[in-house]
Amino acid sequence: MIGRLTMKETGIGETFGLGNRELRVEKVGWWQRLVELVSRNPLVFIFIFFIIFPFVVPYKALATQIIIWGLFALGYNVCLGYTGMLSFGHAAYFGIGAYTAGIVLIRLWQNIWFSLLCGLLMGGITAFILGYLCIKRRGIYFAMLTLAFAQLLYFVGFQWVDLTGGDNGLRNIPAVPLSIFGLSINIYTPLRFYFFVLVFVASSLLAINRILQSPFGHVLQAVRENDQRAKSCGYETSNVRWMAFVISGAISGLAGGLYALYLHFVGIESLYWTTSGQVVMMTLLGGMGSFIGPFIGAGVFLYIEDTLSVITPNWMIFLGPVFVLCVLFFPAGIWGTIKDLSTRRRK
Amino acid sequence: MGEILKTINLTKNFGGLSAVVDVNFVVKKGDLQSIIGPNGAGKSTFFKLITGELEPTRGQIIFFNKDITSLPQTAISHLGIAVSYQITNIFPMLTVFENVRVAVQSRKTTFNLWSKAISHKEFVEQTRHILEQINLSDFKDEIAANLSHGHQKRLEIGIALATQPKLLLLDEPTAGLSPMETRQTIELIKKIAQDLTIILVEHKMKVVMEVSDRITVLHYGKLLAQGTPDEIRNNEEVRRVYLGGVKI
């Protein structure tokens, strides 16, 4: 018999420890089992999926774009989903990461590893500094502060033409071959570049998964659930949130660095608030409770953009309502809703 | 035995309202000391002053001969004072097990990013022990928000116990419980009181008279009387203002 046992408390007569419990057997469809399997072992499925992914999208560069933004959204979700901090300024860390990687390649050292490392570190350092200034505030004040600082960086980037190229963006980032074990590999075919990016995305996923399961990761969730109680248990919750913010900024910086390599160019809008808005939308669209959510969000967002922007430059007009409907009717996001549907118990 | 906690002229004003006024209060090591008083007497505020959640307007708090008056809340928690709140204050979307486990962990580590939380055997062991004490072992994988009120109240106590306090503050642990659940909570309090100093705020006089070594009466933030249950029972003034003249 294929089924699932669910225990349901029947309430009223429930007393000390042992309640009245009712066993029931439910028929479970194949898709429900699939969803359960995926949410049990999200990493395995993400990796399998990512290997097939570039072969099922309309063109390979779209797949690359989706996993880079997915990585950004994943980093963002450390803040929003796991620690409960709504930041409206993550463009700062993404943009700084992108500019840093680009500028390093143009001016400092034509080494891809080093440029990405710098992007990651600068994302983290920027988050460390701005986080210090924002973290004491909560809720809407925190959101507004992060937004204000990100806009400040945008104007700096805009004005500092010598370094950033200002309005024209940072152009001519060299397509440096990848050096590994003394070999020099050209990674700039769409498929190779996809798998190159995937290495970083996969490593970040493993690292974040590890962090979330660590004692610190559990404190993060406690802080999200009840900051005041976590404090009364002796946790310095503002330091905990600060640390989460730095990790989030570093991952966003890495994503920015990869984006700079992908485009050979960094546009000033990477620091603009629309970039922050985009990552918020992707995360909410996909669902912030899980690993998979942000990637699904990034995928859906970019796929819709890709399809509609061919038809009309005002594609946002169509994406906007999709987003609003999603937030209104599926607050758990796409993946959250799928999961809920598959585990919903019959009344 | 020695004093574990002492407050000297402890006062808290909220704007024009004096919630706690010049309270001189002592708890001896090993005692179960109750605080009673009508709603709004300042009992919860008094607790928040001790735990460092609120800053006193005036006065001093001494814990193990150390002045803790201006220490931050987290430092006071690490010195060994824990509170079980009047208004249930748990981690709602975490499991019962994790609610307690994360509180146990607070004594040892915060910024350990790389090991697995569940691989820390000593945390898991202590958590199991506490779940047994508060009799929630059967519900360990339940999401805390889904528990009944009675179970949440016990989890609340479990979280406080998990931080291994030397002094435990219990703010109305039986509020809203059925007679049966109240009974269980009393037994739990009696059990943990064997090796822990406790300050208990409680409205049910039967409970207070049964478990307390000493009782303190607060009235409009002022200390009205202190003594053994028998002394309080026979105190004319207490009976007039608080017990409504009823003999208990």
Ligand SMILES: Nc1ncnc2c1ncn2[C@@H]1O[C@H](COP(=O)(O)OP(=O)(O)O)[C@@H](O)[C@H]1O
């Ligand atoms: N944060 C606060 N701000 C203003 N007034 C408060 C605050 N907390 C408590 N009070 C007031 O202080 C008085 C004592 O409250 P409380 O300590 O909760 O009493 P009890 O726990 O004895 O019922 C009440 O009049 C209450 O309204």
Ligand SMILES: [Mg+2]
């Ligand atoms: Mg109270």
